[in-house]
Amino acid sequence: MDNHPASFKDNMLIFLENYWDLVSGILLLLLTYYFKLNHFSHIVLVFTSAMGIIFLSITVSEIAEILAHRLKEPYGSFVLTFTAVIVEIILLFSIMQQISTSPEAIDTVRGGIVSAVIVDMNVLLGLAVFIGGLSYKEQEHNEDTSSSYTTILYVASLALLVPSILGNSNHSHAVVLKASYIIGIILVLFYFAILNFQTRTHEDFFKSTARSRIFKLKRHERGFHEDEEEFENYIFDKLPTVVDFFIIFVLIFLIGISSEIFAHNGMNVFKSFGISSGLAGLIIAIISVSPEIFTAIKAAKNDQIQRVVNIAMGASTVSILLTVPSLLLLGFLFKMPLELSFNPLEIGALVFTIILAWKTTDNGETNYFEGISHLILFLSYAVIASLY
Numbered sequence: 493m494d495n496h497p498a499s500f501k502d503n504m505l506i507f508l509e510n511y512w513d514l515v516s517g518i519l520l521l522l523l524t525y526y527f528k529l530n531h532f533s534h535i536v537l538v539f540t541s542a543m544g545i546i547f548l549s550i551t552v553s554e555i556a557e558i559l560a561h562r563l564k565e566p567y568g569s570f571v572l573t574f575t576a577v578i579v580e581i582i583l584l585f586s587i588m589q590q591i592s593t594s595p596e597a598i599d600t601v602r603g604g605i606v607s608a609v610i611v612d613m614n615v616l617l618g619l620a621v622f623i624g625g626l627s628y629k630e631q632e633h634n635e636d637t638s639s640s641y642t643t644i645l646y647v648a649s650l651a652l653l654v655p656s657i658l659g660n661s662n663h664s665h666a667v668v669l670k671a672s673y674i675i676g677i678i679l680v681l682f683y684f685a686i687l688n689f690q691t692r693t694h695e696d697f698f699k700s701t702a703r704s705r706i707f708k709l710k711r712h713e714r715g716f717h718e719d720e721e722e723f724e725n726y727i728f729d730k731l732p733t734v735v736d737f738f739i740i741f742v743l744i745f746l747i748g749i750s751s752e753i754f755a756h757n758g759m760n761v762f763k764s765f766g767i768s769s770g771l772a773g774l775i776i777a778i779i780s781v782s783p784e785i786f787t788a789i790k791a792a793k794n795d796q797i798q799r800v801v802n803i804a805m806g807a808s809t810v811s812i813l814l815t816v817p818s819l820l821l822l823g824f825l826f827k828m829p830l831e832l833s834f835n836p837l838e839i840g841a842l843v844f845t846i847i848l849a850w851k852t853t854d855n856g857e858t859n860y861f862e863g864i865s866h867l868i869l870f871l872s873y874a875v876i877a878s879l880y
Contacts, residue, residue: 517547541754586755603773617804618866624792625860631797635856641805659833676820683813770877
């Protein structure tokens with residue numbers, strides 16, 4: 493009998509260690525719904541719903557990694573890519589739905605599209621490179637990877653500028669919207685060409701890429717080898733593939749509920765505090781990218797800078813090539829047309845971010861000073877975005 497309390501306690505500690513993200517996310521979602529029914533302030537609802545989104549997103553990324561490992565390429569890349577952008581799409585679409593009561597919501601969505609890349613390339617990459625550089629004088633990665641990604645991002649960013657140029661040269665809204673849809677189609681086609689390049693013809697350019705983010709790190713922390721198929725006591729690694737897919741869809745549904753609450757109350761908070769659409773977009777981007785930021789920092793501390801480069805640049809790539817077309821399609825279907833007419837601040841920040849990323853990664857080595865450079869660029873953009 494004396495052993496039972498200790499055994500129960502140990503089991504609970506193991507359970508919480510393995511499922512802290514899932515437990516926290518569900519509890520925060522329940523708490524958010526309770527606060528909503530009892531008419532708590534918008535600020536409280538924004539905080540609890542945002543944290544719930546973050547924790548549930550971590551669990552989704554863990555399960556997606558398990559599925560990607562089972563399915564192999566190119567299907568594994570589809571799973572990881574989908575889960576990498578789905579939270580961003582849900583959040584931004586939830587904001588779009590507020591356009592009837594908050595016309596500025598569409599500017600927040602455009603700001604969120606650009607901010608996702610800026611946060612990935614400056615906050616995620618900058619923090620990870622800086623923290624990794626404090627432990628290691630220089631960290632090496634496959635320069636072919638960063639070279640390929642910066643080329644992709646540069647071309648994709650220039651494609652996004654087409655509607656903006658038309659919008660700033662006295663063309664009608666109909667022309668700008670038509671150009672936006674055409675660019676959306678081009679971006680999707682570009683994505684499939686890149687996917688073929690990455691998974692079929694030039695896999696060696698991405699050989700050292702991280703399979704995953706948090707799941708692999710959890711495995712590493714518990715002393716498991718990278719090639720092990722089982723993760724002891726982690727239930728999602730033992731469930732059938734169909735069940736794991738079902739769980740992912742359930743979690744995405746829960747994230748959608750939290751996103752709807754966040755979007756409605758978030759727009760009220762943004763207006764109440766006079767937060768600009770640019771800064772609001774940054775806040776949304778940080779929420780959607782936070783699981784990757786958490787993982788990238790851990791990877792850098794373990795001298796896995798190749799993983800950091802792939803997380804940052806890979807997420808930025810799919811953010812443009814999949815999020816933008818998805819939002820255009822959703823806007824068309826739900827009669828909320830989205831014009832890709834970005835303001836000069838967003839255009840400049842996007843171009844300068846890609847140029848800086850190219851300069852800091854082109855030689856296959858990084859150090860803490862390069863991380864600082866990215867963080868300074870982000871802080872400068874944040875200041876301008878908040879006052880623009």
